[in-house]
Amino acid sequence: MTIDGDLYGPAAALYDQLHVGPASPLLVRFFADLTPEGGRALEFGPGTGRVTLAVAERAASVHCLEPSPSMRTVLLTKLAALPRLRERVTVLDGAAPEFRLDSVFDYVYLAAVLEHIPPPARRPFFAAVAAHLAPDGVLAMDMVDNEPVPDEPEREVRSVRQGECRYSRSTAVWPLGPDLAGVRHVYRTYLGEELVETETVERLHHFHRPPDVHADLAAVGLAPVPGPPAGPLADKGLLIARFPGAAPTPGFAQREEK
Ligand SMILES: C[S@@+](CC[C@H](N)C(=O)[O-])C[C@H]1O[C@@H](n2cnc3c(N)ncnc32)[C@H](O)[C@@H]1O
Structure with missing residues (x-):
């Protein structure tokens, strides 16, 4: 059977077993460490919530925009078993690049989602993010790299x-x-x-190439934070961006000290 519509329909129930790889805990830690303690977070494409749940441990609130009904179902099922996160995590049907929320966020992130966003939609997406980002806010993503297209x-x-x-x-x-x-x-x-x-x-x-991504960030007033992590996450294409002059990045300095 071939699926149209919900591309994550067949994957959702077993996504954590069939799609999540061995480097996952480090990647989750990368995103979680950037969470401002007690801040407001916005996540695009939370999927089954592998990053969401870790971020929610530190954030006052996490708003999740997830277009796949199946992935939302799995995430909501996990959250139902975690009553202490009930007030904190909001799961909405939504997607990049177009969204509008009546809030400003301290932390906006997307993990393993950029592959779904066509490059021409990237700048409008960053513009919408910038409009929802607090002056000292942090934007984090992966999948920004120069890897050749595989065959x-x-x-x-x-x-x-x-x-x-x-x-x-x-x-x-x-x-x-x-x-x-x-x-x-x-x-x-x-x-x-x-x-x-x-x-x-x-x-x-x-695929999203660093020079193009940096140019789109600059066009909306954001700048990449230098010093992407080395080690096992070096090939993940991690990128952190902020408004120039923003206060030091939470978690980033911490990680460099490790
Ligand atoms: C590879 S999964 C990653 C899930 C989760 N972020 C993680 O790291 O485990 C990609 C997710 O992005 C969602 N997605 C696809 N297109 C999207 C878009 N335009 N905006 C936001 N999320 C999107 C998919 O439905 C799916 O849940």
């Missing part, structure tokens, strides 16, 4: 067992241009040895 045949990336079923995700990536790839995820369900269901999702992956 990888389908292979099984991850699999997980649940009862007598085994669920797997296989992925293929192919170039469509200098900053664009096609991605196909095939989700298979096996009962014992028998293949009982196959769901396929095809979508685009947009």
Whole structure:
């Protein structure tokens, strides 16, 4: 079966098992450490909430804009089991680049989401973010890098067992241009040895190059904070941006001291 519409429909229930990789805790820590204690946070594309829940531990509030109904369902189900976060996390149907909220935020972030935003939509998106960002606020994202567009045949990336079923995700990536790839995820369900269901999702992956991103940030009055982290997160394309003259970045200095 091939899915139209909710691209994360087939992935949502097992997203944490089939899509989240071994570097995930470090990436979550990167985003969580930037959270201003007691501040107001805005997240684009929270998915199943792997970063949201860590940010919510420090923020006074987290507003989440998530276009996938399936991902919202998983996130809300997780939140239902965490009553102490009930007041703090707001989950809305929304998406970049266009959004309007009647609030200003101390921290705006997106993790593993930029691939869904076409480069021409990036500057309007940053303009909307800048209009919702407090003067000392922080914008953080990943997926800003110079990695070449991959060309990888389908292979099984991850699999997980649940009862007598085994669920797997296989992925293929192919170039469509200098900053664009096609991605196909095939989700298979096996009962014992028998293949009982196959769901396929095809979508685009947009690449965001540092000089273009920096130019779009500058156009809306934001500037990248120098000194991206080295080590295991070096290939994640992490970027922090702020208004020039803003107070020192929470968490960033802290991380450099580690
Ligand atoms: C790869 S998942 C990442 C989920 C989560 N941020 C994480 O790091 O685990 C991408 C998420 O972005 C959402 N998304 C897709 N297009 C979006 C857009 N234009 N604006 C906001 N979120 C979007 C998807 O529905 C999905 O939940």
